[in-house]
Amino acid sequence: MDNGFNQNKVQKREAAHEEKLPWELIEEILSRAPPQSLVRFRTVCKRWNALFDDKTFINNHKSTFRFILKTKSKIYSVSIDPEIVVRELTLNIPGLEYQIPPKDLVECGEFLLCSMDKAKGAAVWNPWLNQTSWIKPDHGADKIHGIGYDSNRTSDQESHVYKTIWSSFTDWKIHDFASNTWKVVVKPESCESRKRPWLHSTSGVALNGTLYWVAYFDNKTDPLYRLYSFEFSRERFFNICDLPCGMNDPRDALVLRVFKGDRFSLLKQCHLTKKVEIWVTKNKISVEDRDNVVWMNLLTLSISNFPSLLPTGTYHDDQPSYFIDDKRLVVCSCDESGQAWIYVVAENKLISKVQIDSVVDPWPLHCTYFPSLVPVPRGQREEEEELEV
Template structure:
């Protein structure tokens, strides 16, 4: 029945010739998962999927992606919390996924000897294999692209970067166009000359992807309150070891410190003290300029303390990091409790206004991340 209605709608369009601006407006309100089927209507409709403005409209709705030993889910909050089971579009058992990272338009599903770049809404995927896959210690740290604002999305030159758990000084990049791995001759740039002889430690595995570049939380000493951002520029293939300092560090390994993208061109930081359970949210005042970390100014966006609020790092041996999103003045978090069950928390005006356990997620300790349904094809 749906197919007949679609054909009638297309036929009506052919006869009546609605203004193109009206067609764009109508399609901009169609959910991404439903919009994909309209690519085949005509070349002009298909071209919308490569239009930067149209793509950005559909990046405004966030979701959480959770994967367990047996299933993978999307969780939307608009305004009700809806859990939907997804189907993997590549040959793999859900239990094979060891780590899940969101990288702009795509998800990185990390496994022992390979990683998959996946767009679940377009049902597209691509395998990334190491040139020496016999070594299980390699990891993909993120995806970026050569930053050229003059090119269209489908013309972006995407790259990935990887390192080794056993040796963080060994890094390689792969250009998606050639599938060739290239060893990086590291000449890191330090914002602070006094730190040039120190070894940088990354707090998280996957980098946060912003405008084609990757950012990690780094530190030189766990007792040092001045944590900083480490940046990798894919255009220059260079690290900036102290891109900027963070407004807060951690005093204990059970403190939570999580970096995320804010408003598409800025960064946000969540910190929770494991003793008081107080949560601070910081955001950068201006959009991030990759060439100058000295311009970064952090502002306190929200601070709240809620009685009996759980720890966002339930166990120092648990590889479960809080996912969160800032929606206007509302904070939405996804985190596991001490038993491994995932919960959604919604905070507004420093008050907890909603708390929901995700009963549909069947296995404990799911991997999870924030993701924006994307119309960008996997390169």
């Protein structure tokens, strides 16, 4: 009785304070609070909880950022508005004796996947909350491609059972966080021609628990690119649709990203003309309606002296990172010398071009990242250990 009475008193007191402050001022105060505190503040009231799910609020938070860059020795975040700010990030993985930057970064929705080497495995990282969860290596699982969940189970983020998908020379495997088990899945293949797909980029793009890639099938000299997916709910690969830009040269930049939270955007730059095209899906992407994906051209940029976003001699995984916001195209890529740059384009004009001087090492890995308050997935044993502490 006393506990319930005291809790009601606290809630009434909080409500009274909220009424005394304008909502705009409350938002401003919360935008300066550490992200770790925002997670705890969710229980204050329904309005606060809804605010923390608002992407506009997250984007306007004082510590938000849009890109992450990794060199041989350090990891950085890069915020864009109102000016470009570079901060060093710390990746602290419990259980590792030596805390060194990962070998590879895979941007996948709310999380980053930090791949070490075959002997050490990988970590799931929420850099905004500075939370990590470790995945011990499994024999034969060499390359991590992404993280997702069974989208048919629940829409509640906290109830998602997250899984990662890995590949080796012979197999594809799923790691289940809840049970800490591994399972071999059917190898990817074309549903129509039974030919092996070649992933344009090994990193999958996560949308509503499903992973998507740009892929092509066997004809490497003049490949037709397609949208390819893996559904964790059915544990199967699917050949979705042709991409709207038709036949492409392997030297073109071609990058798939999530657009407006429930659709896709596709950036293509011709390596000869430097012309940039942005395509977006007309409707939201749904696994139930995968056969009716319609693409439309959002913008075409023909800007004189625009740089090549995929430098000569680089690999598919060195593709540019980008996002579209308020009719702007913001791109992070490296120039021919390996220096990282941020380009901002609006109304068919290059508004700004800024070199990231504080990132000294050349050829940093980079990816787009939108901060999230979703905690990293943990296995049952990790949760029990936290409760004991």
